Amino acid sequence: MESSGKTPLLGLTLDGLRAVAAEAGLPAFGAKQIADWLYRKHAGDIAAMTNLSAKARASLAERHEVGAVPPARVQESSDGTKKYLYPTLRGRFVETAWIPEPDRSTLCVSTQVGCKMGCLFCMTAKQGFQGHLTAGEIFNQYGSLPERDRVTNLVYMGMGEPLDNLDAVLASLAILTSPWGCAMSPRRITVSTIGLVPAMKRYLAESQCHLAVSLHSPFEEERRRLMPIEHVHPLPEVMATLRAHDFGLQRRVSFEYILFRGLNDSPRHVKELARLLNGLRCRINLMRFHPIPGVPLEGSDEATVQAFQEGLNAKGIVATVRRSRGLDIAAACGLLSTKALQPPPPPEY
Amino acid sequence: MTPEPAGSAPDLLPVRVRSNERLDEGLHLVALDRPFDFRPGQHVGLTLDPRAAPRLYSLASGPREEAMEILFDVHPEGALTPRLAGVRPGDTVWTTRPAGSFACDPGPGLWIAGGTGIAPFASMGRAGLAAGKTLIHGARSVAAFHGAAAFAAATGLVYRRCSSRAEGPDIERGRIPDLIARLDPRPDGPCLLCGPPEMVVAAREALFARGVAADRVRAEVYF
Ligand SMILES: Cc1cc2nc3c(=O)[nH]c(=O)nc-3n(C[C@H](O)[C@H](O)[C@H](O)COP(=O)(O)OP(=O)(O)OC[C@H]3O[C@@H](n4cnc5c(N)ncnc54)[C@H](O)[C@@H]3O)c2cc1C
Ligand code: SF4
Numbered sequence: 001m002e003s004s005g006k007t008p009l010l011g012l013t014l015d016g017l018r019a020v021a022a023e024a025g026l027p028a029f030g031a032k033q034i035a036d037w038l039y040r041k042h043a044g045d046i047a048a049m050t051n052l053s054a055k056a057r058a059s060l061a062e063r064h065e066v067g068a069v070p071p072a073r074v075q076e077s078s079d080g081t082k083k084y085l086y087p088t089l090r091g092r093f094v095e096t097a098w099i100p101e102p103d104r105s106t107l108c109v110s111t112q113v114g115c116k117m118g119c120l121f122c123m124t125a126k127q128g129f130q131g132h133l134t135a136g137e138i139f140n141q142y143g144s145l146p147e148r149d150r151v152t153n154l155v156y157m158g159m160g161e162p163l164d165n166l167d168a169v170l171a172s173l174a175i176l177t178s179p180w181g182c183a184m185s186p187r188r189i190t191v192s193t194i195g196l197v198p199a200m201k202r203y204l205a206e207s208q209c210h211l212a213v214s215l216h217s218p219f220e221e222e223r224r225r226l227m228p229i230e231h232v233h234p235l236p237e238v239m240a241t242l243r244a245h246d247f248g249l250q251r252r253v254s255f256e257y258i259l260f261r262g263l264n265d266s267p268r269h270v271k272e273l274a275r276l277l278n279g280l281r282c283r284i285n286l287m288r289f290h291p292i293p294g295v296p297l298e299g300s301d302e303a304t305v306q307a308f309q310e311g312l313n314a315k316g317i318v319a320t321v322r323r324s325r326g327l328d329i330a331a332a333c334g335l336l337s338t339k340a341l342q343p344p345p346p347p348e349y
Numbered sequence: 350m351t352p353e354p355a356g357s358a359p360d361l362l363p364v365r366v367r368s369n370e371r372l373d374e375g376l377h378l379v380a381l382d383r384p385f386d387f388r389p390g391q392h393v394g395l396t397l398d399p400r401a402a403p404r405l406y407s408l409a410s411g412p413r414e415e416a417m418e419i420l421f422d423v424h425p426e427g428a429l430t431p432r433l434a435g436v437r438p439g440d441t442v443w444t445t446r447p448a449g450s451f452a453c454d455p456g457p458g459l460w461i462a463g464g465t466g467i468a469p470f471a472s473m474g475r476a477g478l479a480a481g482k483t484l485i486h487g488a489r490s491v492a493a494f495h496g497a498a499a500f501a502a503a504t505g506l507v508y509r510r511c512s513s514r515a516e517g518p519d520i521e522r523g524r525i526p527d528l529i530a531r532l533d534p535r536p537d538g539p540c541l542l543c544g545p546p547e548m549v550v551a552a553r554e555a556l557f558a559r560g561v562a563a564d565r566v567r568a569e570v571y572f
Contacts, residue, residue, distance in 0.1 A: 116572035118546045120553070120563065128547035129572075164572065198402060224450065225563060228549070228570040231451045232392070232405065263564075294554040296563050 008067025008089075009038055009046075009060075010143065011136025013174050013181075024059040026052065032180050034060075039181040042143055044068050067136050068144050071096070081325045084145070088113060088137050092130055094159055096141040098151075099325050106153040109141040111169055112160025117194055118228045121216075121258060123292050124159045133160070135171035142176070154184075156191040157212070163191070163199035173207050186210075187250060194229045195238040204245045212285070213238065215255040217264045218272040226264075235276070243280060255284045259300035259308060270311035283318035290324070361399050361443040366436045367416050373492035375423040376465070377434050378409070379442075380416040387412055387447035389472040390569070394445035395419065397432055403445055404429045407468035407543070407569070409495070411475030420468045420495055451569040457481040457538035461552050463525060464488055466544025466571060471496045480505030483536065487525040487548065490515045526555035535559055542568040 012020065014031055021030035033051055037043040046061045071084035072093065082098040094110040113130040115122070138156075142148060154176065156162040162169045169191065175181040176189060186208035193200055194214045204211065215235075217223040224230040242253055255277070259265045273284070286309055289299035300308070305321055312319035367380040387393075387408055394403030404427075410418035423430045436442060453460075453473050460470045460482050467486055473479065474496070484506060488494045493515075500508040501519070511521040511528045521528055525548060529536075540556055542549050549568045556566055 116546045116570065118549045118568060118570040118572075125546070125550055126554075128550065161572075220450070224567055228568045229572075231449050231567075231569055234450060294557060296557050 004065055006063060006065040008134075008136045009034065009064050010067040011134050011139055011168075011171065011175070012038075013135075013171050014178070020060070020064065023063070024056045026056045030056065035180045038066065039139075039143070039175055040183075042068070042148070067140070069140055070144050071146075077325070079325055082147075084141070086137070086141055086144070088131070088133060090131055094133065094137070094141070096145070096158060097325075098145065098147055100147070100150070104152045105147065105150050106155055107142055107145060107147075107151045108155050108158050109138060110158030110160055111138055111156055111162040111165045115160045116164060117161050119194065119214075120226050120295060121260070121289060121292070121297055126292070126294075132165040132168060135168045135175065138168060138172040139175050152188065154189045155212075156189075161194055161196065163193045163196045163203055166199045166202060170203070170206055173209055177209070187252075190252075190254070192256065194227055195233050195235075196229070197233040197237055197241055200238070200241060204241075208251060210252045210254065211242075212254045212256055213242070215257050215273075215284070218269060218276045222264060226260075239276060239280075247281065253280070253282045255282060256287060257284055258287045258289045259305055260289055261298040261300045261304070263297070265300040265304050265308055267311060270308060270315065273312060274315035274317055277317055283320065284312060286312075286319055286321045288321075288324050361394075361396070361403070361445060363441045364444050366438055366440040366442055368438055369434075369436050371434070372420075372495060373490055375425075375434075376493055376495075377421055377423065378495065379419045379421070379433065379436060380410075381419065381442060381444070383410075383415065383417040384444075385446055387417070388452060389476040389478065390451040390453060390469040391447040391449045392451075392469075393417075393419075393447050395433070396429065396443045397436075399443045401428065403443070407451075407465075407472070408447065409468035409471045411472060414475070418471075420465050420471070422465050449569075451541070451543070451567070453478050453541060454539070455481070458483075459536040459538065459540040459556075460484040461525060461529070461540065461542040461544075462486050463544030463548030463552070464493065465495075466542075466548070466569070467495050469543050469569060470541075471499075474500060474503055474506070479503040481538075483507040483509070483532070485525055485528050485532075485552075486510040487528075487544075488512055488515065491517050491520070494520075524551070526551045529555035529559060532559065536561055538565070540566045542566065544569075544571060546570050546572060 017031035017034050037049040043049055046057055072087050073085040075083045080100045084096045085093050087093055092113045094113055097108040099106045112132050114127040115124045116129040118125050176184045177186045190210040190212050192212040216226050220234055247253055309319045309321050362384050364381045364384055370378045372378055389412055392405045392407045394405050396403040406419045408417050409420045421430055423434045451469055455478055462470050494510055511523055513524050542552050549570050553566055
């Protein structure tokens with residue numbers, strides 16, 4: 001994406017817009033008017049904000065631009081899933097998956113270019129970390145989506161660890177859910193995390209959106225091998241944080257669990273999961289794994305996936321199996337082919 | 350000094366800076382008073398302002414030494430490291446208690462360190478855990494190979510270092526994955542990796558390519 005040198009308005013919360021409005025000589029309610037143009041009417045240009053005076057628009061346009069950016073590329077799967085590639089401010093690309101289903105349509109957004117967390121099973125980890133997305137870049141994946149008006153659910157499960165970019169994620173959630181923004185129900189939005197505990201505490205306190213925690217094993221030693229974060233924020237610390245939080249009746253915590261053949265798919269795992277989640281109002285989403293190059297992990301077979309789900313259900317844990325979508329274009333989060341498009345990472349190690 | 354037992358409470362403790370050594374451009378070794386016990390491989394959270402979120406640093410010194418050492422890169426736009434690089438003896442730094450389970454057993458194994466990721470292995474080495482290990486150490490300059498002399502002299506440790514930029518008689522040319530590809534014999538025992546995510550991911554795959562099973566590999570990622 002070319003940079004015009006102007007500051008994008010997209011991504012500013014009401015506080016930020018108040019400062020911008022004051023600078024442009026607009027009255028106090030000017031911030032809400034700009035928010036309405038940005039987040040409800042999805043104006044692509046400051047000139048289109050016709051209820052602002054011509055002078056205010058000219059003043060705004062001197063320093064700012066809307067900052068909406070259309071996707072640079074799209075690939076469509078035979079099942080209707082689409083993978084969009086969005087350019088970012090720093091000349092990189094992120095991917096966004098649009099997953100239409102009969103009863104809901106989900107948008108899976110990215111929060112970082114690449115990721116620092118190094119999970120063994122993850123394609124995004126393989127491209128390293130190339131930067132945080134701004135709140136505007138996170139919002140833009142929804143705001144500039146051709147199917148925007150059909151989105152029923154948003155999941156922050158694309159490239160990156162959302163809670164490693166918490167300020168931008170919280171600002172984007174405020175824009176999506178506030179009355180001055182898109183006024184979407186926070187119950188339609190789920191943010192995932194591998195369990196960055198300090199950031200998770202702040203997220204739970206400052207947002208009302210759902211939380212999904214990537215679990216992948218109930219055993220610490222095994223989880224350490226899959227997810228380096230286990231060395232830093234071990235499962236007992238994650239679970240204690242979740243148990244200490246009052247989720248109320250509406251807000252949901254769920255767990256993501258990818259099934260790997262012969263690794264985390266045994267009856268012993270079912271039993272330990274049931275113990276770990278005992279008494280917590282939650283559900284667990286089981287996912288099939290699709291192999292990634294260079295990593296010796298395989299997905300469990302269908303019979304094992306089913307037995308695992310039934311085992312959990314029998315122990316009173318609500319377990320669902322996520323359908324694999326967009327396999328022909330590899331559209332599961334982080335599996336898209338952005339790596340080839342990114343400039344090479346700089347670090348010497 | 351009476352060290353307190355290791356705990357996991359997030360409270361911050363004030364500790365005194367003993368020294369601050371600039372090892373290379375943007376690379377510092379800071380020694381602090383040690384108010385607690387820790388296990389080699391553990392990290393602490395550090396901050397100069399008790400109201401700010403601490404950043405995490407592996408402890409680079411031995412667990413029985415008087416001081417605890419932190420080896421860090423300066424991130425020019427970072428919130429902490431540019432200021433941490435300016436601390437002087439007698440200044441106060443705030444630390445969390447030690448935490449983390451990146452640990453090592455005695456006996457054979459492979460250690461792989463990129464840049465400041467050498468810190469936990471320096472601590473493990475000083476705790477007497479180096480015998481039987483092979484250490485692969487990658488760094489950007491001769492001065493950035495922290496602890497090289499001690500590793501080279503450690504009994505029972507095979508020390509190999511590499512760089513794609515620095516040159517020296519015992520510095521092998523190339524990056525860590527290149528050296529893993531050349532390792533002979535094939536690595537034996539548990540493999541511990543520590544450093545920036547790009548290094549960890551590339552080195553891990555180089556190990557898999559050598560036939561090392563995934564359940565033998567564990568990584569501490571400096572995110
Ligand atoms: C378990 C663990 C152990 C660790 N051990 C060590 C260790 O022993 N030694 C070590 O050196 N590190 C270690 N780290 C990394 C360390 O915790 C910090 O992440 C690092 O020192 C950066 O801290 P900072 O406050 O200077 O940067 P931060 O403020 O946290 O910023 C992080 C990065 O973002 C960049 N950045 C911040 N703001 C901006 C901006 N406005 N524009 C552009 N870029 C920006 C910074 O340059 C920096 O690269 C460890 C991490 C973990 C998880
Ligand atoms: S699974 Fe998520 S947190 Fe882990 S490396 Fe991939 S994107 Fe990052």
